[in-house]
Amino acid sequence: MSGGEGNEEYGRKRFERSASHFTDRITADGRDGRRVEAGRYRLVVSRACPWASRAVISRRLLGLQDALSMAIADPVQDDRSWRFTLDPDGRDPVLGIRFLKEAYDARESDYPGGVSVPAVVDVPSGKLVTNDYQRLTLDLATEWTALHRPGAPELYPERRRDEIDAVTAEVYEDVNNGVYRAGFATEQKEYEEACTRVFRRLEALSDRLAGRRYLVGETITEADIRLFTTLVRFDPVYHGHFKCNRWKLSEEPVLWAYARDLFQTPGFGDTVDFDHIKRHYYRVHTGINPTGIVPVGPDLSGWLTPHGRADLGGRPFGDGTPPGPVPAAEVVPPRGRP
Numbered sequence: 001m002s003g004g005e006g007n008e009e010y011g012r013k014r015f016e017r018s019a020s021h022f023t024d025r026i027t028a029d030g031r032d033g034r035r036v037e038a039g040r041y042r043l044v045v046s047r048a049c050p051w052a053s054r055a056v057i058s059r060r061l062l063g064l065q066d067a068l069s070m071a072i073a074d075p076v077q078d079d080r081s082w083r084f085t086l087d088p089d090g091r092d093p094v095l096g097i098r099f100l101k102e103a104y105d106a107r108e109s110d111y112p113g114g115v116s117v118p119a120v121v122d123v124p125s126g127k128l129v130t131n132d133y134q135r136l137t138l139d140l141a142t143e144w145t146a147l148h149r150p151g152a153p154e155l156y157p158e159r160r161r162d163e164i165d166a167v168t169a170e171v172y173e174d175v176n177n178g179v180y181r182a183g184f185a186t187e188q189k190e191y192e193e194a195c196t197r198v199f200r201r202l203e204a205l206s207d208r209l210a211g212r213r214y215l216v217g218e219t220i221t222e223a224d225i226r227l228f229t230t231l232v233r234f235d236p237v238y239h240g241h242f243k244c245n246r247w248k249l250s251e252e253p254v255l256w257a258y259a260r261d262l263f264q265t266p267g268f269g270d271t272v273d274f275d276h277i278k279r280h281y282y283r284v285h286t287g288i289n290p291t292g293i294v295p296v297g298p299d300l301s302g303w304l305t306p307h308g309r310a311d312l313g314g315r316p317f318g319d320g321t322p323p324g325p326v327p328a329a330e331v332v333p334p335r336g337r338p
């Protein structure tokens, strides 16, 4: 493994997140050579991964589950990276492969980068199309519209894009990626700087969210999805494993209520598997947790308690509606839920 997290190299040098390597876009008009098409592509994710989880949430909010099927990898990679050991015979039933690496190899032999999720694979050829997680959710929101469910929210509305881009850039740098920089630091100063930035930014976000329900505008957007995927992992893994421990999310009233509000919104919490999250981080990053022991806590029951944020106004889905129930095949098992 190389390129992303879960890499022994992180024990030795400053943490740098590699750029996504395969960036082909699937668009409504096919201008990049690939056109949006129902049933043609398979989204490969790990429910443990915050970058993949953005796509899992977007896909569900937008009602794309029938158009874009989803493969869920075992949360614990081995030296062959992501595996389909949760499926019968250890094979993804649609792609017929045992390891995501097979789709990367089909695309490019001897590809030097890491095998990362999220990945979109072309079903007929079995080849990887893209692992560009930054672009993927924006394209699901704006290029896949013909296949959205009726009532799908506008997650990246044109009139709000500048503001969403500005907020998500700061959230990425200091929060989404900031926790990794703190967690994989190998020098005291580097860790302290990263950790300080994480909390400084979280405090600014708390101020922003004190009087408004969502980050941008009065509905959920891409910006909320991107902040949520880090907040939901904060107490279970980033606080302990990544040493981002000035305070716990559950000790910060505004962000904790904001995160619970989203968690309880259909499409967010019902995609979260705390069991996958904890096992992935604590077992895979042997550089920072050599025993691989997965902690028992934290108590997750608080996620389901009232959040009181509805009083701030806001309309989660704007003129749209919440997604329906999770399809039976995609329900998170009880051990992963609060």
Ligand SMILES: N[C@@H](CCC(=O)N[C@@H](CS)C(=O)NCC(=O)O)C(=O)O
Binding pocket: 001, 002, 003, 004, 005, 006, 017, 018, 019, 020, 021, 048, 049, 050, 051, 052, 114, 115, 116, 117, 118, 131, 132, 133
């Ligand atoms: N590293 C990916 C971003 C997504 C990512 O880091 N995913 C992680 C899981 S949270 C992963 O698959 N890591 C394995 C690897 O990159 O080797 C990229 O640069 O595009």
